[in-house]
Amino acid sequence: DTEVTQTPKHLVMGMTNKKSLKCEQHMGHRAMYWYKQKAKKPPELMFVYSYEKLSINESVPSRFSPECPNSSLLNLHLHALQPEDSALYLCASSQGTLGTETSTDTQYFGPGTRLTVL
Amino acid sequence: EDQVTQSPEALRLQEGESSSLNCSYTVSGLRGLFWYRQDPGKGPEFLFTLYSAGEEKEKERLKATLTKKESFLHITAPKPEDSATYLCAANTGFQKLVFGTGTRLLVSP
Numbered sequence: 001d002t003e004v005t006q007t008p009k010h011l012v013m014g015m016t017n018k019k020s021l022k023c024e025q026h027m028g029h030r031a032m033y034w035y036k037q038k039a040k041k042p043p044e045l046m047f048v049y050s051y052e053k054l055s056i057n058e059s060v061p062s063r064f065s066p067e068c069p070n071s072s073l074l075n076l077h078l079h080a081l082q083p084e085d086s087a088l089y090l091c092a093s094s095q096g097t098l099g100t101e102t103s104t105d106t107q108y109f110g111p112g113t114r115l116t117v118l
Numbered sequence: 119e120d121q122v123t124q125s126p127e128a129l130r131l132q133e134g135e136s137s138s139l140n141c142s143y144t145v146s147g148l149r150g151l152f153w154y155r156q157d158p159g160k161g162p163e164f165l166f167t168l169y170s171a172g173e174e175k176e177k178e179r180l181k182a183t184l185t186k187k188e189s190f191l192h193i194t195a196p197k198p199e200d201s202a203t204y205l206c207a208a209n210t211g212f213q214k215l216v217f218g219t220g221t222r223l224l225v226s227p
Contacts, residue, residue: 004161006161031213033213041219042205042207042217042218042219042220043162043205043215043217045214045215048213048214050213055213056212056213056214088159088161090161090162092161094213103149103209103211103212103213104149104150104167104169104209105213106150106152106164106167107152107164107215108164109154109161109162109163109164110161111160111161112159112160112161114159
């Protein structure tokens with residue numbers, strides 16, 4: 001089973017709201033990722049967690065705050081977003097081979113959360 | 119700079135009309151070339167991983183091949199349900215994928 005689940009499927013929020021996106025996998029993977037995807041564009045990497053520690057932050061604005069409570073869960077906390085942050089937010093996971101430079105792991109994606117910021 | 123380019127940007131085929139999608143890459147150290155299928159509004163679905171030049175993988179009507187500079191996704195006798203955007207991505211190390219911009223495939227009955 002290569003399933004990654006994400007909730008909610010859709011989210012509409014105002015610029016002053018605080019909300020969270022959730023991601024879960026039960027494949028025993030130790031690396032988890034957040035991506036942002038705008039229409040007709042490829043996914044853009046935001047964050048990588050490796051063994052529950054943040055290993056990559058692609059200079060993402062602080063209004064996006066990731067959290068990895070355990071090896072199966074990944075959250076993305078949202079606060080004071082802008083309309084241009086509206087996008088499909090994707091979570092992915094991979095085996096998480098130690099020694100990230102040489103990792104050849106396949107990333108498996110969830111269905112995404114469609115976020116609209118009003 | 120690591121770069122992945124896909125062509126064509128869009129492709130329209132008749133059902134049963136075979137074709138190939140191209141993915142050219144320029145990366146300093148390739149640690150895997152991945153193909154994904156993405157339906158509108160959904161997450162990418164993993165298709166294949168290729169690691170070495172000369173490697174080939176098949177799944178139903180799809181066959182992926184890899185050379186030192188490019189990868190091809192061959193679609194044999196496509197059906198309308200094969201319509202989707204096909205993304206290729208190069209693993210450049212440190213768990214980072216460099217994505218191409220995708221090929222939007224439309225297969226008409």
